[in-house]
Amino acid sequence: MTKTLEFLFDFGSPNAYLAHQVLPGVAARTGAKLVYTPVLLGGLFKATGNQAPMVAFAGVPKKLAYEGLETRRFIARHGLAPYKMNPHFPVNTLMLMRGATAAEAAGILPAYVEAGFAAMWEKGAKMDDAEVFRAEMVAAGLPIDELIAASQTPQIKQKLLERTEAAAARGAFGSPTFFVEGEMWFGKERLREIEDYLTA
Numbered sequence: 001m002t003k004t005l006e007f008l009f010d011f012g013s014p015n016a017y018l019a020h021q022v023l024p025g026v027a028a029r030t031g032a033k034l035v036y037t038p039v040l041l042g043g044l045f046k047a048t049g050n051q052a053p054m055v056a057f058a059g060v061p062k063k064l065a066y067e068g069l070e071t072r073r074f075i076a077r078h079g080l081a082p083y084k085m086n087p088h089f090p091v092n093t094l095m096l097m098r099g100a101t102a103a104e105a106a107g108i109l110p111a112y113v114e115a116g117f118a119a120m121w122e123k124g125a126k127m128d129d130a131e132v133f134r135a136e137m138v139a140a141g142l143p144i145d146e147l148i149a150a151s152q153t154p155q156i157k158q159k160l161l162e163r164t165e166a167a168a169a170r171g172a173f174g175s176p177t178f179f180v181e182g183e184m185w186f187g188k189e190r191l192r193e194i195e196d197y198l199t200a
Contacts, residue, residue, distance in 0.1 A: 003198055005032040008167050008177040009113075010041035011100075012093040014085065017121040018071070019176040019188040020113070021080050026191055030198035032180070036113055038100040040164045041093065041175050047168040052090065074188060082122040091120065092128040098151035099137075101160045105150065108142065115140035 007023060009016045027034045057063040075083055096116055103112035119125040119136040126132050137144035150156055171184050178185045178194055185194050
């Protein structure tokens with residue numbers, strides 16, 4: 001029986017980008033079905049009292065330095081040379097995530113995800129700027145005007161809100177979060193454990 005590996009993501013998380021690059025390999029090796037679920041990271045933080053590491057550990061510089069070391073190790077291990085820190089970080093991702101929800105409804109989420117992550121964490125684009133956002137998605141060949149229009153509808157706004165609230169209710173507090181058969185893991189560093197679980 002094929003197991004489903006669900007990935008709760010927000011483009012604003014660099015660790016979500018890094019996990020996204022590794023997930024196809026995990027799925028290929030385990031036969032798992034990948035499902036991407038857009039959630040709003042800011043909404044998850046608000047619902048759970050969580051904070052971004054750069055805020056939560058601002059007074060613990062050695063902790064932040066170690067997090068940076070782990071990121072560099074992960075990038076080296078998986079050969080993720082295109083990655084670079086977005087100079088505009090943190091980026092407000094409401095527009096991006098509503099667009100992702102609209103893209104999912106339109107059946108083009110995979111292409112949107114690739115374009116969004118590349119713009120944020122390879123090109124360093126300021127994706128909370130409406131003109132930059134549109135230009136990046138046009139360059140990726142996406143029907144962005146239709147997606148923008150859809151993302152402003154009450155249905156899409158409500159869908160993203162409900163997804164985020166449901167994620168918090170399931171125990172999620174940030175991104176990247178993963179679920180397999182009701183079991184939750186958090187963080188890109190857990191992908192090895194997830195792969196072990198999938199192949200057990």
